[in-house]
Amino acid sequence: MKENLFKAIDENFEEIVSLRRHLHENPELSFHEVKTPKLIADFHRELGHEVQENVGGRGVVATLRGNKPGKTVALRADFDALPIQDEKDVPYKSKVPGVMHACGHDGHTASLLGLAKAINSLKDELSGTIVFIHQHAEELAPGGAIAMIEDGCLDGVDYIFGTHLWATEPTGKIQYKTGPIMAAADRFEITVQGQGGHGAKPHETKDSIVIGAQIVLALQQIVSRRISPMESAVVSVGSFEAKNAFNVIADSVKIVGTARSFNERVQTALENEIKRVVEGICLAGDVSGNVVYEKGYPALINHHDEALQVAVLAQNIPGVDEVEDMVPQMGGEDFSYYLHHVKGAFFFTGAKDSTWDRAYPHHHPKFDIDEKSLLISAKLLGELALHYTKE
Secondary structure, eight states: OHHHHHHHHHHTHHHHHHHHHHHHHSOOBTTOOSHHHHHHHHHHHHHTOEEEEEETTTEEEEEEEOSEEEEEEEEEEEOOBBSOOOOOOSTTOOSSTTOBOOSSHHHHHHHHHHHHHHHHTTGGGOEEEEEEEEEOOSSSTTOSHHHHHHTTTTTTOOEEEEEEEEEEEETTEEEEOSEEEEOEEEEEEEEEEOBOEETTOGGGSBOHHHHHHHHHHHHHHHHHHHSOTTSOEEEEEEEEEOOOOTTEEOSEEEEEEEEEESSHHHHHHHHHHHHHHHHHHHHHHTOEEEEEEEOOSOOEEEOHHHHHHHHHHHTTSTTOOEEEEOOOBSSOOTTHHHHTTSEEEEEEEEEEOTTOSOOOOTTOTTOOOOTTHHHHHHHHHHHHHHHHHTO
8 A cells, every 4th residue: 555655645746736836826824814724624525535624723624534444644734924024036936915825834834735635536545544633823822732632632632743854955765753853942031121211421321231131141051151061951032122222321121032842851950040140130239120921832852662663764756865864953843742651752854855955944934845745745644644554
């Protein structure tokens, strides 16, 4: 059956590319997806699948039941875009000003739809049930996964798998990892309230800018001096705002950043240390400070056996020439929520064209993928589904 599935996926390649390019031209932001979920639902209905719309908000769940008994395996693809202007010079450039698929979610969706069509053509031979989870709003916390789970998308599911097209790794490479593979992604916002005044008389002010600068520098010491060197963590400041005239000391400062970690113990330590740093420096500077710490997606932790099985099955996927036990990524992914409920694994599918001089990273205005990677992701997800439905 595997060979027939791979052949059917290859035969669908032009349609997969067409779907991906249509989605790329017509992106929709997180929690504002309307046309995309309708396209997905209509596609599955034409195949005769059971379809649920508006799952957890804007998600779509389609179910294909085989003619033989077996387990239930879910495959997930996200479909939201980002608030970024598309700067690529390609025929399928985004038609929506300021919005583009800069992370490959259009490819995730097209690949899964192509797989759905291919495996549907073999449903008489299929054991068990395959659930296609099309998720909205991966890019923006609280994300779509947790709401879809609460709405029942994992009911009866035994295993779940997903992949991320990775444009900075060559097409033909599959990256997997047992245990933590992506980090918890938290956000913090610090406000320092001082007392502004004339730049010529700083002694008459409570300089929020100087205090804010001290906080930024002190935050850099949290990981190096408060977290064990055997652990991984990141504290990064992304925004420092103190708008004012050139000769006026700002009344207040707003500092926004992110903290990343792989376990709850370190996550809690980062939150506590950030608050402690702000409290101490503000006390010394005789200003008031406030910290709002928002926990984002939890760390994505793959189940051991299922992650290893990804590596085993990837070896025999056409087009795969390297399977790598990867270094965990500090990026966040709300696929982590699914793995809190059922066994499964998340992996990376290389999507860098060998002819490119440069591969632009995710969330870049010129981000793109090698569309041949769509075949590889579809085939490996399909092989995982066939393997685990038979157990």
